[in-house]
Amino acid sequence: MPGAVDLRVEHRPDGLGVGDRSPRLSWRLEGLPHGVEQVAHEIEVARDGDETSRTTGHGSGTSLVDWPGAPLRSRERSHVRVRSTLSDGTTTPWTPPLVVEAGLDPQDWAEPFVSPSTEASADGPRPAHLLRARLDVPAWAVRVRAYVTAHGVHELEVDGERLGDDELAPGWSSFEHRLRYRTIDLDDVVRPGTGSVLGVWLADGWYRGRLGFNGGLWDVYGRDVAVLVQVEAHRADGRVERLPLEWRTAPAPVVATGLYEGETHDARLEQPGWSLPGFDDSAWEVPTTLPRELFTHALEEPPGPPVRVTEVLRPVAVERRPDGRVRLDFGQNVSGRLRVSAAAPRGHVLRLHHAEVLEGDALGVRPLRSATSVDTYVFAGTGEETWTPRFTLHGFRYAELEGWPDGADPSTVEALVVHSAMTRTGWFASSDPLLDRFHENVVWSMRDNFVDLPTDCPQRDERLGWTGDIQVFAPAAAFLHDSTGVLLSWLRDLGAEQRAQGTVRNFHPWLECGFPAEPAAAWGDAAVIVPWTLYERTGDLRILRDHVASMAAWVDQVDALTGGTGLWDSGFQLGDWLDPAAPPTRPGDSATDAHLVATAYHARSAALVARTYELLDEPAQADRCAAIADRARAAFRSTFVSPAGRVVSDTVTALSVAICFDLLDERQLAVAGARLVEKVVESDHRISTGFVGTPLVCDALARTGSPDTAYHLLLQTACPSWLYPVTMGATTVWERWDSMLPDGTINPGEMTSFNHYALGAVVDHLHRVVGGLAPAAPGYRHVLFAPVPGGGLTHASAEHLSPQGMVRSAWRREGDVLHLTVEVPPGARGTVRLPDGSAPVEVGPGTSTHACRVRPAVDDPVAPRRWNVHDPQERQQMIREGVAS
Numbered sequence: 001m002p003g004a005v006d007l008r009v010e011h012r013p014d015g016l017g018v019g020d021r022s023p024r025l026s027w028r029l030e031g032l033p034h035g036v037e038q039v040a041h042e043i044e045v046a047r048d049g050d051e052t053s054r055t056t057g058h059g060s061g062t063s064l065v066d067w068p069g070a071p072l073r074s075r076e077r078s079h080v081r082v083r084s085t086l087s088d089g090t091t092t093p094w095t096p097p098l099v100v101e102a103g104l105d106p107q108d109w110a111e112p113f114v115s116p117s118t119e120a121s122a123d124g125p126r127p128a129h130l131l132r133a134r135l136d137v138p139a140w141a142v143r144v145r146a147y148v149t150a151h152g153v154h155e156l157e158v159d160g161e162r163l164g165d166d167e168l169a170p171g172w173s174s175f176e177h178r179l180r181y182r183t184i185d186l187d188d189v190v191r192p193g194t195g196s197v198l199g200v201w202l203a204d205g206w207y208r209g210r211l212g213f214n215g216g217l218w219d220v221y222g223r224d225v226a227v228l229v230q231v232e233a234h235r236a237d238g239r240v241e242r243l244p245l246e247w248r249t250a251p252a253p254v255v256a257t258g259l260y261e262g263e264t265h266d267a268r269l270e271q272p273g274w275s276l277p278g279f280d281d282s283a284w285e286v287p288t289t290l291p292r293e294l295f296t297h298a299l300e301e302p303p304g305p306p307v308r309v310t311e312v313l314r315p316v317a318v319e320r321r322p323d324g325r326v327r328l329d330f331g332q333n334v335s336g337r338l339r340v341s342a343a344a345p346r347g348h349v350l351r352l353h354h355a356e357v358l359e360g361d362a363l364g365v366r367p368l369r370s371a372t373s374v375d376t377y378v379f380a381g382t383g384e385e386t387w388t389p390r391f392t393l394h395g396f397r398y399a400e401l402e403g404w405p406d407g408a409d410p411s412t413v414e415a416l417v418v419h420s421a422m423t424r425t426g427w428f429a430s431s432d433p434l435l436d437r438f439h440e441n442v443v444w445s446m447r448d449n450f451v452d453l454p455t456d457c458p459q460r461d462e463r464l465g466w467t468g469d470i471q472v473f474a475p476a477a478a479f480l481h482d483s484t485g486v487l488l489s490w491l492r493d494l495g496a497e498q499r500a501q502g503t504v505r506n507f508h509p510w511l512e513c514g515f516p517a518e519p520a521a522a523w524g525d526a527a528v529i530v531p532w533t534l535y536e537r538t539g540d541l542r543i544l545r546d547h548v549a550s551m552a553a554w555v556d557q558v559d560a561l562t563g564g565t566g567l568w569d570s571g572f573q574l575g576d577w578l579d580p581a582a583p584p585t586r587p588g589d590s591a592t593d594a595h596l597v598a599t600a601y602h603a604r605s606a607a608l609v610a611r612t613y614e615l616l617d618e619p620a621q622a623d624r625c626a627a628i629a630d631r632a633r634a635a636f637r638s639t640f641v642s643p644a645g646r647v648v649s650d651t652v653t654a655l656s657v658a659i660c661f662d663l664l665d666e667r668q669l670a671v672a673g674a675r676l677v678e679k680v681v682e683s684d685h686r687i688s689t690g691f692v693g694t695p696l697v698c699d700a701l702a703r704t705g706s707p708d709t710a711y712h713l714l715l716q717t718a719c720p721s722w723l724y725p726v727t728m729g730a731t732t733v734w735e736r737w738d739s740m741l742p743d744g745t746i747n748p749g750e751m752t753s754f755n756h757y758a759l760g761a762v763v764d765h766l767h768r769v770v771g772g773l774a775p776a777a778p779g780y781r782h783v784l785f786a787p788v789p790g791g792g793l794t795h796a797s798a799e800h801l802s803p804q805g806m807v808r809s810a811w812r813r814e815g816d817v818l819h820l821t822v823e824v825p826p827g828a829r830g831t832v833r834l835p836d837g838s839a840p841v842e843v844g845p846g847t848s849t850h851a852c853r854v855r856p857a858v859d860d861p862v863a864p865r866r867w868n869v870h871d872p873q874e875r876q877q878m879i880r881e882g883v884a885s
């Protein structure tokens with residue numbers, strides 16, 4: 001039965017508390033008979049207190065369709081449903097109704113922040129606080145809403161029960177500019193005419209806790225922790241009343257908590273029933289009232305999903321250690337925390353230690369640097385006690401329980417996986433289990449690092465929104481999960497700080513913790529490339545409209561830095577960060593000239609901004625930026641490329657950027673492509689690139705006609721390579737190619753994480769080139785299916801839940817025949833380009849199969865061996881194999 005499904009607003013997971021007053025609607029069509037399309041749609045909006053309206057639109061569009069009718073007013077609720085009229089004359093059933101409800105207009109905020117602590121104590125993880133307020137919901141209330149945010153991180157309770165499942169709310173944004181709040185539906189939680197109690201757990205979090213490396217900074221955003229709760233009741237006639245809240249506060253049993261440090265919970269200090277009616281709070285204090293006007297931030301509805309527990313893992317191995325600890329292996333490196341259940345005498349202390357890896361026989365905690373990541377629980381002695389820390393997060397696969405109570409079963413300990421609750425949208429599979437595990441590792445590194453904003457790593461004293469990391473990873477992120485909402489929120493921080501501080505920083509939200517504040521290429525270019533990528537993958541032109549000022553400001557700033565010459569050869573650069581040739585202690589010492597990278601990125605970003613202005617119909621600006629791009633391209637060629645096509649530096653990264661960023665002419669391209677193969681062979685098909693070259697090299701090889709060489713790199717298992725960590729048992733992508741050395745010791749560099757997604761950006765090549773599924777028009781309205789088989793793979797597939805619906809490309813090789821099955825969603829079309837070079841075939845929505853002759857998998861070339869002529873044994877082998885005499 002054909003149906004319209006998955007109705008949603010903007011890039012949000014739900015419709016409650018939307019910021020946009022005319023939110024766009026999207027849905028997908030499923031089960032359509034072959035050749036049948038949507039020709040029209042009908043949107044029904046039932047607005048509270050208003051007549052229901054129905055609006056018809058024409059065409060096949062199902063993504064980001066304009067809001068019909070007048071904008072929603074502050075707090076206004078509507079029930080929206082959609083149905084589609086199909087080209088076969090039938091009409092789908094209505095989608096289930098979606099509640100679309102506006103958040104508050106700025107002037108509707110009336111409650112102040114209430115603060116249990118306005119002066120932070122000494123540096124160090126600090127205690128959390130409890131706040132409680134009676135909530136008397138009048139009998140006339142037909143709808144009750146709470147609007148909640150905090151300086152700090154909070155968890156809510158109503159009448160003794162946890163409210164909602166958001167973790168670490170309201171997350172981290174650039175708090176001096178923007179603070180996100182949540183709209184919470186209390187209708188099913190409170191009973192009109194009865195008294196309830198609202199309870200809040202509140203801790204420092206990002207607002208006041210330690211942030212950043214080199215010792216970090218405390219109290220970055222303020223010296224208070226505070227919560228803002230506004231509860232409103234709606235009368236049947238539409239009038240709204242704010243319900244009075246009289247707050248009381250007391251210390252929480254969480255006696256110390258920090259995102260990096262871990263949490264200490266003394267259960268002896270719990271006050272049973274504290275968030276229930278009838279609890280005696282006469283000894284509690286009255287918190288300080290902080291008028292909202294004191295703060296500079298705008299209150300904003302979140303454009304993306306909250307952080308949540310998305311999965312619960314059980315240990316795959318439990319080991320009693322000679323020192324009495326119990327070691328748990330969860331089989332997967334995650335971002336999260338433990339949940340323990342045990343009984344122990346009052347005052348018994350349990351400590352939970354976390355680490356990503358083992359080194360020798362011990363937990364490898366050195367990479368955590370100063371993020372100690374130890375949680376402590378002091379038992380109340382009340383029987384079986386269940387606990388999970390509330391306000392901390394760790395990156396770990398292993399944990400050790402110190403003081404695990406006798407008789408308790410350690411295999412019941414759970415790891416709660418915590419990150420932004422994004423929908424999975426992308427999959428890849430092939431006939432190579434190592435490649436598949438690598439892909440899985442990338443998916444995990446994305447999950448573990450999308451904790452409200454895109455971070456570098458989840459374990460050490462950083463977890464920052466490094467721009468370079470997400471700049472290279474954005475295409476992969478957009479494929480694997482519906483990450484648009486998370487990234488749009490982060491881009492707002494980037495834009496706000498760029499406006500205020502005059503440049504794009506190397507991470508956002510920015511902290512003055514000793515890292516150079518100057519603009520750097522590939523990092524600052526996130527301002528252009530992330531919004532561009534989101535546009536390309538979602539088809540949402542509004543993303544470009546909203547961010548073009550930030551995109552252009554970056555390009556103009558760099559243009560000024562080049563003195564208008566286009567050559568960016570000055571100032572601070574991170575270059576091809578983490579080139580394996582760089583010494584462990586100097587990760588920026590790449591073999592590739594950092595100014596070559598900078599100038600290449602300048603050309604690329606300027607070209608993208610020119611294209612953006614074209615799309616936004618601003619030809620004068622488009623011409624202006626195209627001229628900047630031309631200057632940068634010309635400067636790149638005259639400075640770094642010989643007329644024949646040699647590139648200076650003569651490195652894989654330099655050649656790859658020149659090829660992928662369209663910086664060469666046709667003749668030079670061929671020479672550069674050939675040289676690239678030589679360089680890759682010279683490096684024995686091992687990785688010789690850092691953050692900049694790694695995402696590009698396979699594309700550069702495929703583009704210049706050497707996909708087999710790309711496969712040799714992809715499938716390499718010797719270090720450094722993508723698969724080396726997989727052979728070492730990695731379950732996430734490592735920061736360094738050799739975060740763990742072949743002998744099992746941890747890289748001596750002081751920056752060694754086992755969970756960084758940046759080097760996993762190559763999965764975008766797996767999706768587009770190996771799997772053969774690439775967007776040919778924004779939002780996958782047109783899909784290019786052009787798989788390039790090789791590497792001995794007998795099958796591969798890529799699947800993506802695009803804005804239009806599921807897109808699939810799956811091929812298998814049987815002898816010398818390649819069978820390709822592609823699926824195009826309704827409203828889209830596809831071009832199939834088979835690897836035999838035959839004429840492309842246009843396909844419409846539905847599934848189609850294609851076949852052509854190909855090289856059998858068994859005949860795929862193996863990587864040519866690079867002989868070490870100076871090694872006598874290798875020399876002998878060369879003679880035996882007839883390649884030397």
Ligand code: BGC
Nearest residue numbers: 456457462466468469574751
């Ligand atoms: C981070 C990186 C980041 C880099 C730039 C590191 O400490 O973890 O991923 O991009 O610094 O300097």
